[in-house]
Amino acid sequence: MYAIVEIAGHQYKVQKDQRIYVNRLEGEAGAKVSFDRVLLTDDNGKVEVGAPVIEGVAVKATILEHLKADKVIIFKKKRRKGYKVKNGHRQAITSIQIEGIGKGTAKKAAPKKAEAKTEEAATEKKAAAKKPAAKKTTAKKADSAKAEAKPAAKKPAAKKPAAKKPAAKKADDKKSEE
Known part of the structure; x- marks a missing residue:
């Protein structure tokens, strides 16, 4: 018998007595955990598919230890610019042992x-x-x-054009220049 179960955002195919590594789970080493997001079960050819999950079926497991995964290297480079950056990290993971798959923790x-x-x-x-x-x-x-405010509103008065200089002044300006 096996099941497809969602654990910490990832889907895993699990069987009884299997040891798997998953993203870090809360809980101490030796603690019992149960995962109720079972998406599919196969019991000797009898397949049951959930929509999206199977109600009443759970996967029981025991936390073995918390550890870090292998180092992942991140290297960035831009050609002809003299830019190189090397970083890395180790993902936090949890090792769990599958104790059993079955009905038992109905919601x-x-x-x-x-x-x-x-x-x-x-x-x-x-x-x-x-x-x-x-x-x-x-x-x-x-x-x-x-409705009361609309009649009270008035349009602003139109602006008057600027007054032009009289033609006589222009003639006086020409005489003063001479």
């Missing part, structure tokens, strides 16, 4: 949350039904205020 808390959500939705609908009535009265007041 019993989900119906309670659903009931609470439906109750909250009902109270929100009641509150929403009351609020629009109040908004309508304020909208009428705003419309009447706009």
